Amino acid sequence: MTSTGTTISDPTKSQSAMVFHTENITKIYQMGEVQVQALRGINLELYRGEFVVLLGPSGSGKSTLLNILGGLDVPTSGTVHYGDKDLSTFNESVLTHYRREHVGFVFQFYNLIPSLTACENVALVTEISRDPLAPEEALKLVDLGDRMDHFPAQLSGGEQQRVAIARAIAKRPRVLLCDEPTGALDIRTGIMVLEALAKVNRELGTTIVVITHNVAIAEMADRVIHLSDGGITSVEVNTYKKSPSELIW
């Protein structure tokens, strides 16, 4: 267990492999007429090629942390480093550029563009990337090669999520940030999605951060970071990583 004031680092990883480093980040935001403190002094390090799970109940601040890491949001205070770049000093357009080049996102409700086919949804991202995979290739990677011309409405939840993963990885991002990727899916489909993520982590070496409140998923991670009420309560290192097919929830 560590208190919120201490940096969580893994002694087995070297500094050069460090992808994210946060120092004492807090976040307060306005929701209607209410003020919410989502994060209270988070200190964290994430390394290249890691599969990390951020585990915590609703309202623990995990989505907020993910958004900050992904450059979608800025902390109210504290610093966030991606490599040697301080994201908290970035303005809007630099953050956009950062997201474009380095980060892939997978959301709980897929956030596909309903008026575009699976292939076009992936192309949306490859068209603005410097060295992307071909959309078809990305879709094949998630075993959706034969559903390329289907619209989201014609795909099941699991398939939609896999399209979202293909879209996220098509640009060959360093980091893949997944917010409750299996939250809307049944166990069988969820496992398929997790298998896709594991494959990406394995074959492309992408750092994957998965947010979930589902404890079972934590068993496939390299490290599990427990969050509660805006702060990190503990960090576990999994000595044995289960494969997705072994997970039960």
Next chain:
Amino acid sequence: MRALDHKLWRDLWHLRGQSIAITAVMASGVACFLMFMSTLDSLLLSRDRYYTEYRFAEIFVPIKRAPESVARRLAAIEGIDKVDTRVVAPLTIDIEGFHEPVVGTVTSIPDSGEPLLNRLYLRAGRLIEPGRNDEIIISEGFAEAHKLKPGDSLHVIIKGKRERLRIVGTGGSPEYVHQVPPGGSFPDYERYGILWMGRTPLSRAYDMDGAFNHVVLTLTRDADEQAVMDRVDELLKRYGGVGAIARKDQSSHRFLAQELTQLENLSGIFPIIFLGVAAFLLNVVVTRLVGTQREQIAALKAFGYSNFSIALHYLQMIMVIVLAGIIVGVAVGAWLGHILSEIYVLYFRLPFLNFTLEPLRIIQVSLITVVAGLLGTLAAVRSAVRLKPAEAMRPEAPAVYRTSLIEELGLKRLLSAPTRMILRNLGHKPVKSLLSMLGIALAVAILMTGAFNEDSIDYMMYVHYVLSRRDDLAVQFNDATSRRALTELQSLRGVEYGEPFRFVPARLRFEQRSYLTFIWAYEPGSTIKRLIDSELRVVELPPEGIVLNDYLAKNILGLKTGDLLTVEALEGHMPKKQVPVVALVREDLGVGAYMALGALNRLMQEGNAISGAFLYIDEQYANEIYQELKDRPQVTGSVIRSHEIRNFHKTMDETLLFWTAVATIFAVVIAVGVVYNSARITLTERSRELASLRVLGYTRGEISYILLGELTLLTLAALPVGLGLGRALCAYIALSLENDMYRVPLIIEPSTYAFAALVVLLAAAVSSLLVRRRLDELDLIEVLKTKE
């Protein structure tokens, strides 16, 4: 095509109903603008070309008689370029088989070749040849009305003598673009014709050998028009000159100029309304679109799409709709412009009415439309750009609602939950509700403008031709003559009763303003001709002093009751006297000045002179009477009142029909556009809610009530507002059409109000039904998969 472009086209397709509605409204605005402007441009271009190519004169001087040598002295006046003397005279025309009185004006042209000024254009035939004393050219409209062509004969009565003339050509000249018979108000091609005849034979017929009674002039480039006119008047006074008339006051030109000004005035207001409504509709649709696509925008931003590319995406979508509106509007506007231009040919005889749609106008209206579209959607696009991705991915905070005003008043218990939903939703976005209501109200207002013209004009005709003038026939004499002429007329078989009138051309002056018009005089207490004011009261002619039309008094001369008006008569001895303005009368037609017959005759220092008579006749002797009148040399014209009315209707009805049709279509487009859009958007915003209600057991009918109840309330609220706005809009139009020939009174019949309300209600009902169908397509299962 890029993926984002795919999204653009597919989103547009998804929104096609609303997009089409907005495009239609925009197109209406563009079309309206181009319709007016193209007609205006076409008329202007044609007119200017006509005037230049056919050497339209700049100054016109009618006189009694002057020897030809005077022309040389005129030419010597500094500032005068060309001088063309002519003989102009009225005559009666005898058409075989056509019993009603037909009159004409004959103007002399050189025995051979073209006139120096005011040249003729020939539609058919040729100019007259020298030595041929019976050859004439007649005006085109007259020829068409009586199916006359070169080679035909025409009988005319000149100074009591019946002559047979040969038509060798038909055409016109720039001084007769607008052809109104003397004493009439509208073109009457059947009963009034213009003729051109050789100078020699015409002079002989009117005792004008070696003389002229009319001269037209052009000026040098740097001439001072007023100074020249003063010198011309000075020179021609002794020859019975009654005052030079500048081109701007020449009746044909003036009428055309007024018409063009009206077109220009009208071209402003309607496009503004349409484009304003379109901008509002676009705003609502795009705001809603951005709202429903919040998460998509967030995802795009998450994947690194810049604010600029997102703004561009939505702007492109908006521009597609705007461009479609412009393209459709230009096509429709050009078509309507064509139709309107053709209607103008009834009024104005131009040798060529080249329809033109200036590229500059298209650019003008396109720019205005684009700006309107952008202004309307700026806020929505900005909200898309400013959307914080993190915020967008959080569930949207529930919308803030309050209890409605009506509920606050204690009626809450009386209202069902669905009714409360309707009321609260209206209050949720009060500005949007208000603007939707305003949109519908504008539709009502526009409908009224289509129909009100007819009401006003019917009223004008009623006042002028039924209440004011009650004669069957008005007979005009060549010159002021003694009362005996009336007695003679009354002795004709079939003439039941007659009353005299006199009119004298005069210049009315007050301080530095003056106006050239006619003073009309009748006997006080006359029953045939009465002065009627706007309250439909009879205004008695005072025994002394002058009564002026209020437009003439206030707008032209700037005087009020009690002021002393200087009257310079342009007839007889041409006396100049100060006359007190005893009363003002509000009349819609003309700018009349009125005196008691005795008072005018005293002013003229003449005995009991009259210019003509109003007669009641027995219908069965009508033809006999017309025949008698034709043979009388001193009779210059006769106007049958019922024909004036019929004439007027013939001219106006086509225009009115066109207007009513166009205004109705445009108004329906707006009404459907606003209601349909509001309904579709409400449906999008509330579909989850409505589907949830269905899951809870509400019937289709009950949720229809919630969806359409809001719209019904808005439409009903819009009606009184619209009727009020409509009245204001009609008043504005009436004001824009004001000129010294007529003022359109603001008369709106109950039927017009009813028509406007009914059409909008119908349009709203149809739109509602179209949207209501979609309620049946709500996916109830989807609703159960709630998002956090």
